Amino acid sequence: xxxxSLASAxxxxxxxxxxxxxVRRVCLLVxxxxxxxxxxLTFCFEVAAKGTALEGASLEIEMVPATSRCRDCGSAVxxxxxxxxxxxxxxxxxxxxxxxxxxxxxxxxxxxx
Amino acid sequence: xxxxxxCSEGGQARLTDPVSGKTESLADPEDAHLHAPEHFHPHxxxxxxxxxxxxxxxxxxxxxxxxxxxxxxxTMLRLEQEVLARNNRIAxxxxxxxxxxxxxxxxxVSSPGAGKTTLLEKTIRELQPQIPIxxxxxxxxxxxxxxxxxxxxxxxxxxxxxxxxxxDAPMVxxxxxxxxxxxxxxxxxxxxxxxxxxxxxDLGEAAKIVILSVTEGQDKPMKYPHMFRAAQLLLVNKxxxxxxxxxxxxxxxxxxxRVNPEIELLRVSARTGEGLDHWYRWxxxxxxxxxxxxxx
Numbered sequence: 383x384x385x386x387s388l389a390s391a392x393x394x395x396x397x398x399x400x401x402x403x404x405v406r407r408v409c410l411l412v413x414x415x416x417x418x419x420x421x422x423l424t425f426c427f428e429v430a431a432k433g434t435a436l437e438g439a440s441l442e443i444e445m446v447p448a449t450s451r452c453r454d455c456g457s458a459v460x461x462x463x464x465x466x467x468x469x470x471x472x473x474x475x476x477x478x479x480x481x482x483x484x485x486x487x488x489x490x491x492x493x494x495x
Numbered sequence: 496x497x498x499x500x501x502c503s504e505g506g507q508a509r510l511t512d513p514v515s516g517k518t519e520s521l522a523d524p525e526d527a528h529l530h531a532p533e534h535f536h537p538h539x540x541x542x543x544x545x546x547x548x549x550x551x552x553x554x555x556x557x558x559x560x561x562x563x564x565x566x567x568x569x570t571m572l573r574l575e576q577e578v579l580a581r582n583n584r585i586a587x588x589x590x591x592x593x594x595x596x597x598x599x600x601x602x603x604v605s606s607p608g609a610g611k612t613t614l615l616e617k618t619i620r621e622l623q624p625q626i627p628i629x630x631x632x633x634x635x636x637x638x639x640x641x642x643x644x645x646x647x648x649x650x651x652x653x654x655x656x657x658x659x660x661x662x663d664a665p666m667v668x669x670x671x672x673x674x675x676x677x678x679x680x681x682x683x684x685x686x687x688x689x690x691x692x693x694x695x696x697d698l699g700e701a702a703k704i705v706i707l708s709v710t711e712g713q714d715k716p717m718k719y720p721h722m723f724r725a726a727q728l729l730l731v732n733k734x735x736x737x738x739x740x741x742x743x744x745x746x747x748x749x750x751x752x753r754v755n756p757e758i759e760l761l762r763v764s765a766r767t768g769e770g771l772d773h774w775y776r777w778x779x780x781x782x783x784x785x786x787x788x789x790x791x
Contacts, residue, residue, distance in 0.1 A: 384661060384692035391578050399574060406569050410578070417695050417721035464720045464754065473753065484578040490569040 385419060388484070389426035392441075396489050397434050405436045407490035414447045414462045415481030448481025582696060586664035589671060589699025593682070598629075599785045600682040601778075602662075602700035604722060606715075607688030609708040610732040612640045614765040614774075615683055619647045621775060626782070627680040631670040633662040633687045640685065650674060661692040664699055679787050681778065690719040701785060702727040709733050709740050713747035720754040728759045728777065735764040 396405050408427075412418050420443045427441045448461040452468035452475055459468050459475055467473050577583060593600050603611050612632075619628050630651035632640040641653035652670045654662060667684060676682050684700060686693040694703075705726035707715050710733060716723040723729065729751050731744055748760045761777065763770035 384695050387659070387661075387663070387692075388578055388695075391581065395574070395576055395578070395580070399572060399576075415721075415724075417691070464724065465717075477756065486574045486576045486578060488571050488573045488575075490571050493570050 384417075385422040386426040386430065388418065389423060389430040392427065392486060393430040393434055393436050395486060396436055396439075399489060400435050400491050402435065403491040405439045405489050405491050407440050407442060408436070409442045409444065409487040409489070411444050411446060411483050411485045411487050413481040413483035414445055415464055415478060416484050418484065420445070444487070446480065446483055448478035450475040450478045452476075579696070582664045584664075585668055586697035586699040589664055589668055590701075592671065593699060593701075594785075596676065596680075597678040597785075597787055598676045598680045598682050599782050599787055600684060600698070600700045601781075602684045602686055602693070602698050602703045603706060604686045604690070604693045604703055604726070605688060605706035605708075606690045606711060609688070609706045609711065610765050611685050611688070611706055612643055614706065614730070614732060614763070615644060615685060616647055617765050617768065617771060618683070618774070618778070619644065619649045621771070622681070622778070623647070623649060627677050629674045629676040629680055629682050631662075631667060631674065631682065631684040633666070633685055635659070635687060656687055660687055660689050661696050662686050662698060663696050667698045681782065690715065690722050694721040694725040701781065704728045704730060706730045706732050707747070709736050709742040709744075713742045713744070714750060716747065716750040716754050723751050723754045723758065726755070726758060728761065730774065731760070731762045732765055734762045734769055735767045 392408065392410065396408055410423075412420065412423075423443065424441050427436075431437050431439055445462070448466075450459045450461050450466070451457070452459055452470060452472050454472040454474050455468060455470040457468055457470065459466060461475070461478050461481060465473070466475065468475065589600075603615070605611050615630060619630070622628060628649050630641075630644045630649055632638075632644060632651055632653040633656060634640055634653065635656050635658070637655070638653040641651045644651040652673050654666045654670055656662065656666070662684065670684075671682075674682070684698060690705075703722075703726040705722055705728070707729060709731060716729070729748075731747060734744070737744070744762055751758050751760060759777070761770060761773050763774050765771070
């Protein structure tokens, strides 16, 4: 459900930045631990974009993992989900760094003719 | 899911058959995938699936300027803007205002019916004589909860989110203006009953407290990990019902620690009062830490 709020915030920010030009593409960075469902966000984005400069624009979502370290074997661990495990099998990981990203990286707008 | 190579990135909707244990992605292979057709996929595909697939950021210089499907030239504008920038900015403003005023704000989250309002009523009746308490009630509709709080003599405001499933920082900002909590007050924010969305929205609070009742099942921390990860304290409520339900508190605590090793854990019954002295002690300690004088 919160994806609709997020989608509206994305549309609002991009609409403002595009200054009336049509937006064709929005590139979004989403952390793997950020509690956002990409499918749901994509659906909500289409709904929120209706009637704005973003109508019909595509939403590209780039997922980034969090990083952590295994407390048992010391290896660096990339966390792509909240219950990530180290390659050694251990679940005993340090608190993750990153993974909560939710950032509009860029937009592609149509060039003025 | 990455539809280019099919590897799973986690976080997407999945369907699991409990009998076979088989899991499948619910992402629509045609158009609900994460990457548009013109997506610039930054890694080579001569690889096995043990590779470090971090979807490393592509520099904008490498990005094609025009989508493949459109002949019209497009222009890339770099934004680097947080999606929740506005909410987070107002949350920080709330936090600064609360600190300046000397008010400790706590954000109480749970699923509907976990006993947040009953816990608040008890807490107010117990502590109000020593600590000024103010309450923000969040619900989609009705003022039932704010009326219950008002019956205790505690000033409160109700925020109705309508279709919204969570409180956000601007709502709390307006509630603060209305409530005008005095210096040294404890502000208890009862969020909309929902174990998912409120995890994402900073209101400017000092801490989130998640309340879980024993009738909900001991596995909730694993099923809704984001909320338990965002919280600093877990209150397991309705412990008076433990003899009647299959709920093992220690197992629940283990699950919560798996999601959030730093989380503090308490068991209470807001109805009978069992364990509430620990909760009051926790509150007073938080007020001391915040530099607010709590009368003990």
